[in-house]
Amino acid sequence: MIALARMRLHGFVRTGRAVAPLIAALAVLSILYGGGQAEAREAYGVSALVVFPLLAWQTKILLDVEPDVQRRLARVALGSARHEIVAGLLAAAAAGLGTIAVALAVPWISGGVKTGPDSLPRILLIGLGVHLLALGPAVALGALSSRAVTRTAGTGAAVLVTGSVLAIVLGLQGSPAPWLVPPLMAATRFTTSGGSTLTALTLTAHAALWTAATAWAYAHLRRTRT
Amino acid sequence: MHLDDVWLRYHRGAPWVLQAVTARVEPGGIVVVLGRNGAGKSTLLQLIAGVLRPTRGRVTDRPAVVGWVPERSPADQTGTVTGYLSAMAAVRGLRPAAATRAVDEWVQRLGLGGFRDVKLPELSKGTAQKVGLAQALLAPPDLLILDEPWEGLDAATRDLVPGIVLEVVARGGSVLVSDHRGETVRLPGAATWTVADGTLATAAPDTGQRCVVEVAVEAADLADAVARLREQGHQVLRVREEVGS
Numbered sequence: 297m298i299a300l301a302r303m304r305l306h307g308f309v310r311t312g313r314a315v316a317p318l319i320a321a322l323a324v325l326s327i328l329y330g331g332g333q334a335e336a337r338e339a340y341g342v343s344a345l346v347v348f349p350l351l352a353w354q355t356k357i358l359l360d361v362e363p364d365v366q367r368r369l370a371r372v373a374l375g376s377a378r379h380e381i382v383a384g385l386l387a388a389a390a391a392g393l394g395t396i397a398v399a400l401a402v403p404w405i406s407g408g409v410k411t412g413p414d415s416l417p418r419i420l421l422i423g424l425g426v427h428l429l430a431l432g433p434a435v436a437l438g439a440l441s442s443r444a445v446t447r448t449a450g451t452g453a454a455v456l457v458t459g460s461v462l463a464i465v466l467g468l469q470g471s472p473a474p475w476l477v478p479p480l481m482a483a484t485r486f487t488t489s490g491g492s493t494l495t496a497l498t499l500t501a502h503a504a505l506w507t508a509a510t511a512w513a514y515a516h517l518r519r520t521r522t
Numbered sequence: 523m524h525l526d527d528v529w530l531r532y533h534r535g536a537p538w539v540l541q542a543v544t545a546r547v548e549p550g551g552i553v554v555v556l557g558r559n560g561a562g563k564s565t566l567l568q569l570i571a572g573v574l575r576p577t578r579g580r581v582t583d584r585p586a587v588v589g590w591v592p593e594r595s596p597a598d599q600t601g602t603v604t605g606y607l608s609a610m611a612a613v614r615g616l617r618p619a620a621a622t623r624a625v626d627e628w629v630q631r632l633g634l635g636g637f638r639d640v641k642l643p644e645l646s647k648g649t650a651q652k653v654g655l656a657q658a659l660l661a662p663p664d665l666l667i668l669d670e671p672w673e674g675l676d677a678a679t680r681d682l683v684p685g686i687v688l689e690v691v692a693r694g695g696s697v698l699v700s701d702h703r704g705e706t707v708r709l710p711g712a713a714t715w716t717v718a719d720g721t722l723a724t725a726a727p728d729t730g731q732r733c734v735v736e737v738a739v740e741a742a743d744l745a746d747a748v749a750r751l752r753e754q755g756h757q758v759l760r761v762r763e764e765v766g767s
Contacts (some may be wrong), residue, residue: 299612306609310600366596368573369657372588373613375572519575521533 300370300383305390308358314391317354321347321395322402329408336409340400340423341487345480347399348430349460354395355388355438356456367444381515384442388435396427426483429499432507433463433478439514445521478506523547523570523665523696528579530569539565541720543579547665547696552687552709552727555700557717563700564593564669566717570698571667585664585696587614593669595654597642603653604629604638607660614661621660628656632679648674655679659686666690668699684709738764 308314324346329339362370371380400423403409411419439445441455466473467481474482479502486495528543539562547553547570557563568574569581571590601609604625611621629635632652637645645653651674658666666687672680687697687709699709714725739747748761 299609299615303609303613307600361599363596363598365592365594366599368568369590369592369596369610370613371573372571372590373610373657375586375588377572377575 297374297379297383297386300374300380301386301390303370304358304362304384304387307361308387308391311361313357313361314354317350317357317395318398320353321350321398324350325399325402326406329403329406333408333410335412336403336419337412337414337422338488339403339409340419341426341484343399343403343423344426344430344487345464345484347395347427348434348463348478348480349456351392351395351431351434352438352441352456352460354391355435356441356452358388358391359384359439359442359444360452364444377519378515381518385435385439385511385514388438389431392431392435396424396431399427400424422487425496425500426487429483429503430478430480432503433480433510436507436510436514437463440510440517445514445517447521475502478503523583523585524581525570526580526582528569528576528581530565530574530577538720540569540576540717540722543722545715545722545724547698549664549694549696550691551696552691552712553696553698553715554709554712555698555715555717556702557700559702561717562720563717566715566722567667567669567698567700570665587661587663588665588667589658589661589663590667591651591654591658591669591671593673595650597645597650597653599642602639602641603634603645606642606653607656610657611660616661624660625656628659631682632656646674648676648679651675652679655683655686662693662695663690664695666695666697668697670700670702672701 325343328343328346367380370383371377374380374383400420414422437456437459441452441459443449443452446452446455463477463480465471466477467479469481469485479499482502483499485491486499523546525543525545528540529538530540531538543566555563555566565574567590569576570584571588572581572584573590599606607625607629608621611624612618616624629638632655634649634652634656637649640649642650642653651671655668655671658668668683668687671683675683687699690697697709699712711727713727716723716725737747744761
């Protein structure tokens, strides 16, 4: 399973497909941090929100690199449909960690943030945490929009865009159904307004549940749509 | 391995591709899958390989190590022949030393030595097919599934395929092979499955020894000659034009 994840990650990088989402991430982060210094803790909250659709798009690109027949060969070689599916998600998560590292480093390199009252290690920990909250749901959404499930480019793009927009709209304060989407907006509010450990744990549980439910839907659709 | 009342369609409302298929693949058995284009041979083979799931029914007792050679090998991906085969060996769980040995063995046996560092998209159809064959054999398969394996192969490699099949069978493995070229006549003791109209008809292995006779006829008499041979119960495997006459 790890070997297949590595093979897919290599394919993603060596075909040059990793370049477009990386450039898009750098562009978005440049805009985000180009308007003067912000407190790093708050900036990371917004960064995680804007990086979410990029991580989902990156996941779709990574999973779509592999030809359909090769995906089937991988399934036969592994002898397990479940392991083949998990290998793809692992590869996407690993690629996402790379993008998150860029998102965490760029504001310090560009001078777009200041530490504020928190220490640097604490800020980095909060930044990593809030980006990781976005990573799981983004990988699950990107997988759900991949060709193996949606079959056509149009349907894949529609799933990706709709999922990303709903994640923001239904996450706004006063939303009637914030539990339907990953807690991206809530996480952003947490970093700007602060909150208790219980709030952080609730957000983590919400993101984990949403990721698990969406990943289950992806796995179910993959097993019925080969 | 058993196929127990297996039905398959690609999505709800679509016509059934396979209906009420019940069959058994014995260890050490060879099965030749026949049928016209679009009859469902490749679908049946993918079902047995574990690529497709039956819509109804069950496939049980599938062996642990399955080698599948698809009709068209996926050459439109990155990496060289050696890189791809090494990666597939790792996916199959082979340790680096064993993977290197397996890759070297099949590269040599299939005549891929001169293509080791060639990128997959630059391969000809036949060479890509050899790579597809090699990836299925990196770990000795308990079940080898060959979908039109002779397509695009050169004569030397075509001659190797029956030997590879017999090696798998000698180890107690099973082999399923689809073929429309008549090459499977070189697989002695093979059972025959015929796919037609979504159903499967099975026939036990022909125990009598069979021979292949090459006969040259005048082009004008070809249709009559083929018809007479078939009337007499002979199997006409293929008709080819004599080159250089």
